Amino acid sequence: xxxxxxxxxxxxxxxxxxxxxxxxxxxILIPLIIFPIMFGLIGRSVEGNIKKTSENLKIxxxxxxxxxxxxxxxxxxxxxxxDSNDIKKDVQEGKIYVGxxxxxxxxxxxxxxxxxxxxxxxxxxSQNSNMACNIIKSLIEEYSKEIVKSRLMSKGIDYSILTPxxxxxxIAAKDEGGFGKFMLSLLLPLMLIIYxxxxxxxxxxxxxxxxxxxxxxxxxxxxxxxxMSLLFGKLLSITVMGFMGTVSSIIGLMIGVKAGGSxxxxxxxxxxxxxxxIMIGIFVLLIIMVFGALELSISIYARSFKExxxxxxxxxxxxxAGAYGTYMIDVKNVSTILFNVPLANVSLIIKEFIIGIYxxxxxxxxFGWNLVYIFLAVLFARYMFSKEEVIFRA
Amino acid sequence: xxxxxxxxxxxxxxxxVDNINFTVSEGxxxxxxxxxxxxxxxxxxMIATMLKPTSGTALINGYDLLKEPDKVRSxxxxxxxxxxxxxxxxxxxxxxxxxxxxxxxxENESRExxxxxxxxxxxxxxxxxxxxxxxxxxxxxxxIARSIVHNxxxxxxxxxxxxxxxxxxxxxxxxxxxxxxxxxxxxxxxxSMQEVEKLxxxxxxxxxxxxxxxxxVDDFKGKYGEDxxxxxxxxxxxx
Ligand SMILES: Nc1ncnc2c1ncn2[C@@H]1O[C@H](COP(=O)(O)OP(=O)(O)O)[C@@H](O)[C@H]1O
Ligand SMILES: [Mg+2]
Numbered sequence: 001x002x003x004x005x006x007x008x009x010x011x012x013x014x015x016x017x018x019x020x021x022x023x024x025x026x027x028i029l030i031p032l033i034i035f036p037i038m039f040g041l042i043g044r045s046v047e048g049n050i051k052k053t054s055e056n057l058k059i060x061x062x063x064x065x066x067x068x069x070x071x072x073x074x075x076x077x078x079x080x081x082x083d084s085n086d087i088k089k090d091v092q093e094g095k096i097y098v099g100x101x102x103x104x105x106x107x108x109x110x111x112x113x114x115x116x117x118x119x120x121x122x123x124x125x126s127q128n129s130n131m132a133c134n135i136i137k138s139l140i141e142e143y144s145k146e147i148v149k150s151r152l153m154s155k156g157i158d159y160s161i162l163t164p165x166x167x168x169x170x171i172a173a174k175d176e177g178g179f180g181k182f183m184l185s186l187l188l189p190l191m192l193i194i195y196x197x198x199x200x201x202x203x204x205x206x207x208x209x210x211x212x213x214x215x216x217x218x219x220x221x222x223x224x225x226x227x228m229s230l231l232f233g234k235l236l237s238i239t240v241m242g243f244m245g246t247v248s249s250i251i252g253l254m255i256g257v258k259a260g261g262s263x264x265x266x267x268x269x270x271x272x273x274x275x276x277x278i279m280i281g282i283f284v285l286l287i288i289m290v291f292g293a294l295e296l297s298i299s300i301y302a303r304s305f306k307e308x309x310x311x312x313x314x315x316x317x318x319x320x321a322g323a324y325g326t327y328m329i330d331v332k333n334v335s336t337i338l339f340n341v342p343l344a345n346v347s348l349i350i351k352e353f354i355i356g357i358y359x360x361x362x363x364x365x366x367f368g369w370n371l372v373y374i375f376l377a378v379l380f381a382r383y384m385f386s387k388e389e390v391i392f393r394a
Numbered sequence: 395x396x397x398x399x400x401x402x403x404x405x406x407x408x409x410x411v412d413n414i415n416f417t418v419s420e421g422x423x424x425x426x427x428x429x430x431x432x433x434x435x436x437x438x439x440m441i442a443t444m445l446k447p448t449s450g451t452a453l454i455n456g457y458d459l460l461k462e463p464d465k466v467r468s469x470x471x472x473x474x475x476x477x478x479x480x481x482x483x484x485x486x487x488x489x490x491x492x493x494x495x496x497x498x499x500x501e502n503e504s505r506e507x508x509x510x511x512x513x514x515x516x517x518x519x520x521x522x523x524x525x526x527x528x529x530x531x532x533x534x535x536x537x538i539a540r541s542i543v544h545n546x547x548x549x550x551x552x553x554x555x556x557x558x559x560x561x562x563x564x565x566x567x568x569x570x571x572x573x574x575x576x577x578x579x580x581x582x583x584x585x586s587m588q589e590v591e592k593l594x595x596x597x598x599x600x601x602x603x604x605x606x607x608x609x610x611v612d613d614f615k616g617k618y619g620e621d622x623x624x625x626x627x628x629x630x631x632x633x
Contacts, residue, residue: 004498005496008492008495008496009496012481012484012488012492015483015484015488016481016483016484019483019484019524020483214479214480214481214482215474215475215477215478215479216479216480216481218439218442218444218472218474218475218479219472219474219479219493219540219541220496221442221443221444222442222443222444222467222470222472223467223493223496223497224464224467224468224496224497224498225496226464388445388446391444392439392444392445
C-alpha cells in the first residue's frame with residue numbers, strides 16, 4: 001500500500017464518478033432539491049388551505065338563526081352562513097364545514113340564567129371541518145363568557161372570581177426554539193443515518209461490481225499499485241461521494257424547511273450552531289465510512305451491477321432498523337448502555353448535539369465504537385479484496 | 395523472458411492447471427492453445443500475479459512471481475479477453491494515463507510514451523474524447539496502448555481476438571507482431587489453430603490443465619502435416 005497510488009486511484013475514481021450524470025443527479029442533485037420542492041409544496045398548500053378555510057367559514061345554522069348567538073356569529077367577518085336542508089349530509093359532503101343546531105328556547109334559557117345546549121355537527125375526518133369546529137367553539141365560548149360576565153355584573157360580583165388561578169406558561173429549555181429543536185432531533189438523525197447508508201451505495205456498486213462487469217479489474221490488478229492501494233483509493237472516493245450526497249441533502253433540508261414556512265417551524269435550521277453542525281458532520285462521516293467499506297466489500301463479491309444491487313438492499317433494512325429504533329427515545333434521560341449499540345449510538349449522539357447536550361462519555365463511546373466498526377469494515381473489505389474466490393468469482 | 399516451472403492451480407478438486415512447464419524467449423511468440431476450460435486463462439492469470447499458484451512458480455525476466463510480484467508486474471503487460479475493458483467516462487488519454495500512473499511512471503515518461511503510442515496507433519483524432527461512444531476498433535486501440543504504456547518486456551494475451559470483428563482482430567494481431575519486433579517475450583492464448591499458426595513461433599497445446607505438445611510451428615507441420623485443425627482435434631481427442 002502506498003500513498004501515491006492511493007491518491008491516483010482516488011483522483012481517477014472521483015473524476016469518473018462525478019462525470020456520471022446519473023450518479024450526480026441521483027446522489028447529489030435530487031437530495032438538494034427534493035426537500036425544498038416537497039416541503040415548499042406541502043407548506044404552501046397547508047398554509048394556503050388554513051388561510052382559505054379560516055377566512056371563509058361556511059356554516060349552517062338550524063332553527064334559531066335569529067337568536068343573539070346567531071347574530072353574533074353572523075357578524076364575524078370570516079363566517080358565511082348558508083342555507084341547508086340537511087346539515088349532516090352537507091357537512092359530510094363538505095358543502096359546509098360545520099352545522100349548528102341552536103335550540104328554540106335559547107333566549108329564554110339565557111334570560112332565566114339556565115344552561116342551553118348547542119349542537120355542533122362536524123366531520124372529524126376533514127381537516128377543514130375540524131378547524132372550523134374549533135374556531136366556532138372558541139367563538140361560542142367567547143360569547144358565553146360575555147353572558148357570564150353580565151350575569152355576574154348584575155349581581156355585583158367581579159368577573160375575576162371565576163379565575164382564582166391564572167396559568168402563565170414558560171418553557172424551561174436552555175434557549176429559544178425548543179420545539180423546532182425537538183422536531184429536528186426526531187427528523188435529522190433518522191435522515192442522516194439513512195443518507196449515510198444510501199449515499200455511498202451508487203459509488204460502491206460502480207467501483208466494485210462495475211469494475212468486474214466492465215472488465216477493467218484484471219488489468220488493474222496487474223499494475224504496480226497493490227490491491228490495498230486500490231482498495232483504499234476506492235474507499236476514499238466512495239466516502240467523499242457519500243459525504244457530498246449527505247451534505248447536499250442537509251442543505252436541501254434546510255432550504256426546504258425555510259420554503260415550507262411556518263408549518264415546519266420556520267427558521268428551524270438556524271437553531272444549530274456551526275460547532276453543532278461540524279460535530280454532527282464528523283459522526284455522519286464515520287457512518288459513511290462504515291457503510292462505504294461494507295458496501296464495497298459486498299459489491300466486489302458480486303459478479304455484476306445487478307447482483308450488487310440485489311445484495312445491497314438487505315443492508316438498507318438494517319440501517320432503517322437502527323435509525324427507527326431510536327426515533328422516539330428521549331435523550332434527556334437515555335441509558336448509557338445504548339451508546340454501545342451500532343447506529344443507535346450515532347443517532348442518539350446527534351439527538352444530543354441538536355438539543356445542546358455534549359456528554360464527553362457519550363461522545364467518547366460513540367466515537368470509539370465507530371472507529372472500531374470502521375476498522376472491522378475495512379478489515380472485511382481487505383479480506384474480500386485479497387480473496388481469489390471473491391475477485392474471480394465465476 | 396518467461397520460465398514457467400511446474401505451475402499448478404487447483405480450485406477445490408478441479409485441477410485447472412496441472413504441473414505445466416514452458417519457456418518463452420525474447421522476441422518469441424508462443425501460442426497457448428487449448429479448448430474452453432483447458433486452463434489457459436488460469437495459467438496466464440498466475441503468470442500475471444493475479445492468482446496464487448497452488449504449487450510451482452514462474453520467472454519473469456528473472457523475477458520470481460512468488461517472491462517479487464511487484465517486480466513481475468512492472469515487467470508485464472496484459473490484454474485479456476475480447477472486450478476492451480475501458481472507463482467510458484474517461485477520455486482515451488485519461489484511460490491510458492491512469493495505468494501509466496499506477497505503474498509508477500513520471501509525468502514526462504508517460505506523456506512521451508502516450509504521444510508515441512497515439513501516433514503509432516493513429517489515435518490523434520479522438521485521443522482526448524471520452525471512450526463511451528468509441529467504435530470497437532477505437533476501443534481496442536486504447537486497450538492496446540494501455541497494455542504497453544509502461545514498456546513491459548513481457549506481453550500476455552488471453553484470447554485477445556475473441557468476439558472481435560475482422561478489423562479489430564487485425565489491429566490486435568498487428569500489435570502482437572509489433573511487440574515481437576520490439577523483442578518482447580509474448581504468450582498468446584487461443585482456441586483457434588489458424589490464428590496460432592499465423593502468428594506464433596512455437597505452439598504449446600494444453601488440455602485439461604496438462605501440456606500435451608510443445609514444439610516449433612515448423613516442426614509441428616513436419617510431424618502432423620499442414621492441416622492444423624485436424625492435428626489439434628486428433629491430439630486432444632486422444633486424451
Ligand atoms: N475462479 C475459479 N474457481 C473455480 N474454478 C475455476 C475458476 N477459474 C477457472 N476455473 C476452472 O478451471 C478450469 C480452467 O479454466 P480456464 O483457465 O478459464 O480455462 P480456459 O481459459 O482455457 O478456457 C475450468 O474447469 C474452470 O471451470
Ligand atoms: Mg479463458
